[in-house]
Amino acid sequence: IRDRYQRRVHGDATSTLSSSVSQMAHPGRISADNFMNEVRMEKFQVVIQSHAHKISYSERYSDDTFEYRHVILPKELARILPKSKLLSETQWRTLGVQQSLGWEHYMIHRPEPHVLCFKRDKGFQAPTRM
Helix, strand or coil, rough: CCHHHHHHHHHHHHHHHHHHHHHCCCCCCHHHHHHHHHHHHHHHHHHHHHHHCCCCCCCCCCCCEEEEEEEECHHHHCCCCCEEEEEEEHHHCCCCCCCCCCEEEEEECCCCEEEEEEEEECCCCCCCCC
């Protein structure tokens, strides 16, 4: 048991090779870790789908350089947010936030972590398709 633990923790190439061989021998079979990740993703998607309609959006406001808006997530979605990391566009769109192009999640509002603060250049023009 200790040898298996050490291989898992220290990344023994043998264990990686054996899992690759197992995958080739049983192509429909996935590892327990991958299975749990898929289960988590399915639960995550259910939470998002059931609460995305509760997302609210502020009006835009601006200064000389940027326009801003904040998005208020329902508490159920806020629970699955990373605590100290800004979200990429793909991540906030995955959460169900819908807004035009050019917005950047630029600040974590610590007193209210369910409030996402966005900014974009004032006068931003989305690229046009030809």
